[in-house]
Amino acid sequence: MTDATAFVPGHVTGFFTVNRDEDPTKAGSRGAGVTLADGVTVRLEPGDGVELNGETCDLEAVARVLDALRSTAHVVVETDLPLSAGFGVSGAAALGTALAADAVFDHGLSENELVTVAHGADIQAETGLGDVVAQARGGFPVRLEPGAPAHGVLDGIPATREVEYLARGQLGTEEVISGDTDAITEAGRQALSALVAEPTLETFMHASREFARETGLLTPEVRETVQAVAEAGGEASMAMLGESVFALDTGLSDAGYDAERCAVSLAGAHLR
Amino acid sequence: MTDATAFVPGHVTGFFTVNRDEDPTKAGSRGAGVTLADGVTVRLEPGDGVELNGETCDLEAVARVLDALRSTAHVVVETDLPLSAGFGVSGAAALGTALAADAVFDHGLSENELVTVAHGADIQAETGLGDVVAQARGGFPVRLEPGAPAHGVLDGIPATREVEYLARGQLGTEEVISGDTDAITEAGRQALSALVAEPTLETFMHASREFARETGLLTPEVRETVQAVAEAGGEASMAMLGESVFALDTGLSDAGYDAERCAVSLAGAHLR
Numbered sequence: 001m002t003d004a005t006a007f008v009p010g011h012v013t014g015f016f017t018v019n020r021d022e023d024p025t026k027a028g029s030r031g032a033g034v035t036l037a038d039g040v041t042v043r044l045e046p047g048d049g050v051e052l053n054g055e056t057c058d059l060e061a062v063a064r065v066l067d068a069l070r071s072t073a074h075v076v077v078e079t080d081l082p083l084s085a086g087f088g089v090s091g092a093a094a095l096g097t098a099l100a101a102d103a104v105f106d107h108g109l110s111e112n113e114l115v116t117v118a119h120g121a122d123i124q125a126e127t128g129l130g131d132v133v134a135q136a137r138g139g140f141p142v143r144l145e146p147g148a149p150a151h152g153v154l155d156g157i158p159a160t161r162e163v164e165y166l167a168r169g170q171l172g173t174e175e176v177i178s179g180d181t182d183a184i185t186e187a188g189r190q191a192l193s194a195l196v197a198e199p200t201l202e203t204f205m206h207a208s209r210e211f212a213r214e215t216g217l218l219t220p221e222v223r224e225t226v227q228a229v230a231e232a233g234g235e236a237s238m239a240m241l242g243e244s245v246f247a248l249d250t251g252l253s254d255a256g257y258d259a260e261r262c263a264v265s266l267a268g269a270h271l272r
Numbered sequence: 273m274t275d276a277t278a279f280v281p282g283h284v285t286g287f288f289t290v291n292r293d294e295d296p297t298k299a300g301s302r303g304a305g306v307t308l309a310d311g312v313t314v315r316l317e318p319g320d321g322v323e324l325n326g327e328t329c330d331l332e333a334v335a336r337v338l339d340a341l342r343s344t345a346h347v348v349v350e351t352d353l354p355l356s357a358g359f360g361v362s363g364a365a366a367l368g369t370a371l372a373a374d375a376v377f378d379h380g381l382s383e384n385e386l387v388t389v390a391h392g393a394d395i396q397a398e399t400g401l402g403d404v405v406a407q408a409r410g411g412f413p414v415r416l417e418p419g420a421p422a423h424g425v426l427d428g429i430p431a432t433r434e435v436e437y438l439a440r441g442q443l444g445t446e447e448v449i450s451g452d453t454d455a456i457t458e459a460g461r462q463a464l465s466a467l468v469a470e471p472t473l474e475t476f477m478h479a480s481r482e483f484a485r486e487t488g489l490l491t492p493e494v495r496e497t498v499q500a501v502a503e504a505g506g507e508a509s510m511a512m513l514g515e516s517v518f519a520l521d522t523g524l525s526d527a528g529y530d531a532e533r534c535a536v537s538l539a540g541a542h543l544r
Contacts, residue, residue: 102430110414110471111428138539142382155421156383158374160543199382267410267538271432 004103005043005272006096009138009265010036010081011088011131012165013240014208017188018129018181019146024120028146029129030192032204034163034246035138035265040079040089041272042096044104047074052083052093061094061128064121071101080260082167086242091131094118095269103271111136116148126178138268140204142195157199160266164252164259168221169243176217176241187214201235201248208237219243228255276375277315277544278368281410281537282308282353283360283403284437284511284518286480289460290401290453291418296392300418301401302464304476306435306518307410307537312351312361313544314368316376319346324355324365333366333400336393343373352532354439358514363403366390367541375543383408388420398450410540412476414467431473432538436524436531440493441515448489448513459486473507473520480509491515500527 016031050059051074062075075097081087095118102109109117115136122128133152134141140157176184191207209226212218218226222238225245229236234251238244245252245259252259288303322331323346334347347369353359367390374381381389387408394400405424406413412429448456463479481498484490490498494510497517501508506523510516517524517531524531 099430106472108470108472109430110468111411111430113471114430139383139542149427158371158381158383158386158543196382198380199385200378200380266540266542270411270538271430 002104003043003045004100005041006099006269007039007041007272008092008096008135008269009039010092011134012036012086012246013130014204014237015188015191015211016130016240017146017185018177024123025116025148026146026151027123028119028133028152030143030146031130031188032140032142032157032192032195033134034140035135036087036163037263037265038081038260039265040077040081040092040096042093042100043076044073044097044100045076048072050075050077052077053079059090059093060125061090061121062097064124065094065097065117066101068117068121069098069101069105069107071105073101073104082242082244084170084242085167085244086171086239087244088128088131088135090125090127091118091122092135094121095132095135099269099271112149116150119148129177136268138265140201140264142199155199157201157204159201160264161201162249162261162263163246164250164261165239165244165246166225166252166257166259167242167244168225171241171243184215187211205235205237205248212238217241225257231255274376275315275317276372277313278371278541279311279313279544280364280368280407280541281311282364283406284308284358285402286476286509286512287460287463287483288402288512289457290449296395297388297420298418298423299395300391300405300424302415302418303402303460304412304414304429304464304467305406306412307406308359308435309535309537310353310532311537312349312353312364312368314365314372315348316345316369316372317348320344322347322349324349325351331362331365332397333362333393334369336396337366337369337390338373340389340393341370341373341377341379343377345373345376354514354516356442356514357439357516358443358511359516360400360403360407362397362399363390363394364407366393367404367407371541371543384421388422391420401449408540410537412473412536414471427471429471429473429476432536433473434521434533434535435518436522436533437511437516437518438497438524438529438531439514439516440497443513443515456487459483477507477509477520484510489513497529503527
């Protein structure tokens with residue numbers, strides 16, 4: 001086999017709903033977020049096992065993608081994004097694996113088919129609900145309907161901006177999305193309804209903050225940081241699902257934080 | 273008003289169908305093509321009138337977009353792409369105008385809504401059938417169902433490649449798509465069916481050449497160039513609708529032509 005490398009942008013969700021379904025191509029979430037030029041590279045080499053930033057690692061979503069594509073490879077995942085902190089690294093690793101495996105093994109699948117495989121793997125591993133479809137698209141993705149391409153419907157907020165982010169701790173996606181999610185889904189539905197009425201960044205940030213407060217997902221540390229950004233005249237909210245903050249422009253550094261800065265990803269996931 | 277600038281990739285269609293409908297959001301085409309990192313920038317300034325590469329110009333699709341958005345502006349369109357040669361400059365100008373107008377006038381529309389306005393304008397001006405939805409997406413877009421986002425369905429060929437192109441003459445989109453298009457649509461349907469069965473670049477190029485031959489759209493000059501590329505071991509076909517040739521990698525220069533080279537556009541249309 002030859003090598004292949006894919007790049008997948010990071011993805012931060014501002015608000016979301018939980019849409020369960022026995023069919024993983026129909027399961028997922030509505031919501032909205034931002035894709036980051038900081039992302040994940042995935043390289044497939046001969047061998048087996050998964051390596052994340054140089055260490056052997058168990059990434060269930062990646063294993064599920066290889067299994068679905070009946071492929072065996074050594075998967076090298078590299079990222080500067082914070083782990084388990086709401087940046088969609090799991091979904092990115094799954095999608096990058098699907099793209100690279102298609103190239104290496106000549107599976108001859110379309111982009112929608114590869115996104116479907118990776119989305120299903122992320123759902124079944126309970127590591128993400130809507131990262132994969134957003135990461136395949138780029139920009140500021142709005143998930144109007146949940147699910148893989150055959151069922152999901154995407155739109156976008158027309159904007160190009162710099163963003164900043166800061167991880168303050170870890171939060172497991174699985175614990176939240178496997179519990180009672182009715183209140184989350186109701187708050188997510190209201191946030192999406194406000195954003196659809198006026199799909200601007202201002203509405204997105206405002207709706208995201210409301211969602212974080214109403215669902216009780218906002219942690220004290222994140223609340224303090226978001227408030228500090230607002231007091232410095234900026235716009236920030238919580239990265240779902242992680243104990244992390246994201247802000248427009250230089251919102252975090254203006255408030256005195258030592259944050260990472262990057263552009264919104266104009267491109268979706270792609271082979272290199 | 274403040275200024276705003278949008279960038280829209282060029283788009284070459286390899287094959288297509290003609291799907292007429294009284295509703296311009298349902299009209300369009302099925303088919304497949306490649307978006308180019310060489311594209312069109314559109315800047316909106318105070319004033320009125322349209323300027324293309326420094327000269328006053330009548331671009332009906334641009335006028336229709338401004339009209340639909342009830343906006344008045346001086347539209348400055350700049351591109352290095354060949355004009356009336358199958359590179360989707362008209363659709364790009366329309367889509368760039370929609371994105372920039374939304375930013376300048378705070379219309380608060382979503383990306384799908386702006387794509388819909390530009391698609392409708394390109395259809396009604398009879399300058400394009402599927403360029404706008406492809407240019408909004410980037411990559412190698414496959415148009416599975418015709419129309420604007422509410423009706424159209426897109427997929428993509430998972431590949432990242434360099435391409436070359438060469439304009440050999442001009443060809444009017446309007447004359448071809450306003451005539452009898454049954455044979456074109458039947459050939460386009462067959463080409464799409466082959467590509468869906470195996471969505472690879474090899475199938476795309478092969479299906480595009482078959483389409484160009486079967487429809488009789490292939491001109492003697494283009495045929496000669498495509499053959500010369502094949503004899504040099506490359507892959508080329510005709511850019512629909514223009515008297516132009518596009519090739520994978522360095523296919524045209526390997527065959528001795530002085531062609532433009534650029535990457536496939538990873539990003540879709542976006543504000544700058």
